[in-house]
Amino acid sequence: MKKIDRRIFLKGGLAGGAALAATGTAATAKGAGTFNGYPNSMGVLVDLTKCVGCRTCEAACNKEQGLPAPDKPFNDTSVFDEVREGGQKRRTTEKAYTVVNRYDVEGREGGPVYRKFQCNHCQEPACLTSCFVNAYKKTPEGAVIYNPKVCVGCRTCMVACPFYVPAYAYSSATNPVVKKCIMCYDTRLKFGRPPACVEACPQEVMTFGKRTDLIKLGHERIKANPGKYVDHLYGETEVGGTSWMYLSDVPFEKVGFDTTLGNQPIISYVKDFLGMVPVVLTVWPALFTGFHLLANRKEAKKKEEENKG
Amino acid sequence: MNRLVGRGFQPITSLTKPDGTRWSVKEKLLLGLTPQDYMAVQMRNPFNWLLWLIYAIGLPVLVGRFIYGLGWATHGSYDYPWGLFLAWGLFTMVPLSASGFMMGTTVELFGRKDFKPIERLGLLNGLLGYLFAVMFLQVDLGQPWRLIYPMFVSLGPAAVLFLVAWHVATYLSCQVAELVPAYSEWMGLPKAKKAIKSIVLGLTVAGIILSTLHQGALGALFTYAPGKVHPLWYSSTFQWFLFLNSAIFAGLSMLIVVSTLSKWFLRWRCDDNFKQNLDQLTVGIAKGAALALITYLVLKIIAIAHDNKWEYLFTGWGQWYVFEIAVGVIVPLILYTRAVRNESASLARLSAFIAVFGIALNRLNTALITFNWKLYQEVPHWREVVIVITVYATYIVVYRAILARLPILYTWKERS
Numbered sequence: 001m002k003k004i005d006r007r008i009f010l011k012g013g014l015a016g017g018a019a020l021a022a023t024g025t026a027a028t029a030k031g032a033g034t035f036n037g038y039p040n041s042m043g044v045l046v047d048l049t050k051c052v053g054c055r056t057c058e059a060a061c062n063k064e065q066g067l068p069a070p071d072k073p074f075n076d077t078s079v080f081d082e083v084r085e086g087g088q089k090r091r092t093t094e095k096a097y098t099v100v101n102r103y104d105v106e107g108r109e110g111g112p113v114y115r116k117f118q119c120n121h122c123q124e125p126a127c128l129t130s131c132f133v134n135a136y137k138k139t140p141e142g143a144v145i146y147n148p149k150v151c152v153g154c155r156t157c158m159v160a161c162p163f164y165v166p167a168y169a170y171s172s173a174t175n176p177v178v179k180k181c182i183m184c185y186d187t188r189l190k191f192g193r194p195p196a197c198v199e200a201c202p203q204e205v206m207t208f209g210k211r212t213d214l215i216k217l218g219h220e221r222i223k224a225n226p227g228k229y230v231d232h233l234y235g236e237t238e239v240g241g242t243s244w245m246y247l248s249d250v251p252f253e254k255v256g257f258d259t260t261l262g263n264q265p266i267i268s269y270v271k272d273f274l275g276m277v278p279v280v281l282t283v284w285p286a287l288f289t290g291f292h293l294l295a296n297r298k299e300a301k302k303k304e305e306e307n308k309g
Numbered sequence: 310m311n312r313l314v315g316r317g318f319q320p321i322t323s324l325t326k327p328d329g330t331r332w333s334v335k336e337k338l339l340l341g342l343t344p345q346d347y348m349a350v351q352m353r354n355p356f357n358w359l360l361w362l363i364y365a366i367g368l369p370v371l372v373g374r375f376i377y378g379l380g381w382a383t384h385g386s387y388d389y390p391w392g393l394f395l396a397w398g399l400f401t402m403v404p405l406s407a408s409g410f411m412m413g414t415t416v417e418l419f420g421r422k423d424f425k426p427i428e429r430l431g432l433l434n435g436l437l438g439y440l441f442a443v444m445f446l447q448v449d450l451g452q453p454w455r456l457i458y459p460m461f462v463s464l465g466p467a468a469v470l471f472l473v474a475w476h477v478a479t480y481l482s483c484q485v486a487e488l489v490p491a492y493s494e495w496m497g498l499p500k501a502k503k504a505i506k507s508i509v510l511g512l513t514v515a516g517i518i519l520s521t522l523h524q525g526a527l528g529a530l531f532t533y534a535p536g537k538v539h540p541l542w543y544s545s546t547f548q549w550f551l552f553l554n555s556a557i558f559a560g561l562s563m564l565i566v567v568s569t570l571s572k573w574f575l576r577w578r579c580d581d582n583f584k585q586n587l588d589q590l591t592v593g594i595a596k597g598a599a600l601a602l603i604t605y606l607v608l609k610i611i612a613i614a615h616d617n618k619w620e621y622l623f624t625g626w627g628q629w630y631v632f633e634i635a636v637g638v639i640v641p642l643i644l645y646t647r648a649v650r651n652e653s654a655s656l657a658r659l660s661a662f663i664a665v666f667g668i669a670l671n672r673l674n675t676a677l678i679t680f681n682w683k684l685y686q687e688v689p690h691w692r693e694v695v696i697v698i699t700v701y702a703t704y705i706v707v708y709r710a711i712l713a714r715l716p717i718l719y720t721w722k723e724r725s
């Protein structure tokens with residue numbers, strides 16, 4: 001709740017000038033990084049070992065979110081062979097908020113690993129903290145949602161998101177906005193119901209629940225099946241923690257996860273700059289006016305001496 | 310024009326004609342030529358032909374960008390949300406325009422009146438650079454008509470870009486005010502000039518604060534992407550200071566470059582005060598640039614040592630980094646230093662051109678080339694390149710048009 005209060009306070013105090021606004025920046029930043037999420041926020045635990053790559057979740061999301069028809073039907077598995085620039089697999093786009101990819105892992109019994117991925121709904125989202133029109137919001141239920149009515153289209157959130165999640169409606173000339181998974185907030189989460197993709201999955205790959213419970217569940221599952229899982233719950237601590245978390249039986253970096261992200265929320269990397277803003281604002285005016293007086297005193301002295309001499 | 314002046318033509322330098330009547334605005338706009346002569350002069354200039362060619366191709370593409378959207382004009386990449394429009398138009402143009410606050414500080418704040426002949430050029434370079442950075446931003450924003458949202462509709466004060474938006478907007482108005490004197494002389498409105506004179510110190514100090522913060526903020530924008538910008542170009546602690554520091558020599562070098570171009574191509578418009586002082590001033594500016602460069606070089610090394618990134622130097626990216634530092638920092642540093650020691654303005658000029666190239670390389674490296682170094686290299690769409698060239702050509706046209714008219718390169722003749 002702390003963060004929200006601060007926001008409201010800032011909005012109230014910000015009616016005026018740029019200097020004030022910039023001070024506000026720093027004040028918020030100092031507090032950032034200490035926010036550990038809402039206590040009752042929900043999340044989803046994804047067990048990669050169970051996924052069979054049927055893409056039912058993709059279809060469910062498409063329907064729930066009213067997205068345009070896909071280029072290839074949802075039962076077409078040839079999409080797994082698609083490669084984009086740089087040999088990359090498919091990613092989220094303005095037409096698909098979630099995608100499933102196939103990873104052939106050498107030496108794994110039981111064939112390839114399928115990985116569903118969408119917005120991870122971070123505890124302290126980079127997209128949210130980088131947005132200069134405050135379009136994003138982390139709801140108490142855990143979803144990271146956004147207001148397309150104020151999105152200017154600067155695309156900083158896309159630069160900031162460490163998971164390369166937000167897409168942009170480049171195809172629209174008149175109303176292009178950011179597009180991403182909202183954890184079915186409007187239609188489901190708000191009412192306490194699980195997201196469409198979670199519910200649609202025939203393999204029960206995903207478990208919907210309170211984030212704190214899911215963390216416990218994840219670790220229990222790891223313990224209950226010795227040797228099966230990698231002893232790590234991806235998303236428990238990454239970039240400050242995410243609402244969606246993953247279990248895997250192969251090293252995470254082999255199935256498309258970035259394991260180099262660290263545990264600090266992205267905003268903590270920006271703090272060195274934000275912390276210096278108020279210093280400049282308070283010290284610079286005095287400092288440079290002082291310089292001016294000094295410089296001119298010298299000049300005045302010189303003139304005096306010239307006059308004497 | 311240079312040829313016309315060679316034949317004895319006198320460009321406008323005061324409110325009144327030699328016979329005592331006042332120049333009309335139209336005459337002033339036509340540089341004191343008859344419309345026929347004016348057209349003839351324009352047609353004779355081969356550079357204008359090049360501009361026509363650029364516009365013939367570029368304008369339709371620019372219009373198309375707004376009709377068909379960004380997806381048509383660029384690759385519409387989700388992985389590279391920022392393309393050439395911002396990499397060049399914002400991240401490179403803004404540091405190259407730092408000359409405004411540098412010159413304001415030198416002349417008005419430190420009382421170095423000897424830099425007066427070049428002060429206005431510095432201010433104009435700043436103003437136009439920022440103005441066109443905003444133009445580039447408008448081309449890049451998905452919904453340019455929402456530009457004022459971060460100011461008045463929905464505020465996100467915790468974001469670095471919020472600070473950039475506010476500061477660039479405030480600073481633009483600051484710079485307009487600082488150039489009001491030039492305009493008021495030309496239009497014959499002495500009151501406006503006096504009004505500005507009384508607040509010039511305030512404007513200058515505001516300029517320093519705003520510049521420090523937004524030049525740094527442009528760097529800080531990349532600290533949001535710790536895993537995406539290559540570690541050699543990334544420093545969570547120093548990024549903002551590196552950007553601010555490099556903006557200082559970028560702005561100074563750009564000032565030397567434009568003053569050199571003015572000296573060559575707008576010789577007719579420069580008065581003796583400008584021409585005679587330029588060499589000495591160039592060396593003076595070179596001194597400032599050299600100091601900024603050495604600080605920058607040391608800081609660059611500290612940044613690598615601080616995060617212990619030495620091993621990256623021995624990769625392919627490392628070679629590219631060494632190239633950037635060698636050509637963009639060390640070479641101009643050596644040349645500037647020698648230029649100062651030998652008081653050689655031409656050497657300083659050569660150095661300035663190299664330094665401007667170096668800074669462009671650094672910003673493009675950070676924003677585009679080393680960005681997503683783990684993924685793949687994005688090569689901008691040809692339409693994107695055409696649009697950048699077109700907008701930049703407009704920048705040059707406006708720049709030249711103002712230099713030819715307002716008292717920037719010459720001193721206005723009346724006391725007002």
Ligand code: SF4
Pocket residue numbers: 119120121122125126127128144160161162163164165166180
């Ligand atoms: S995964 Fe990306 S888009 Fe989703 S909340 Fe985190 S930073 Fe935002």
Ligand code: SF4
Pocket residue numbers: 060061062064065097098118180181182183184195196197198
């Ligand atoms: S949570 Fe909802 S919006 Fe997000 S991927 Fe699943 S179905 Fe789509």
Ligand code: SF4
Pocket residue numbers: 050051052053054055056057058100114116200201202203204205
């Ligand atoms: S519906 Fe379930 S099993 Fe099918 S692809 Fe999605 S997550 Fe995997």
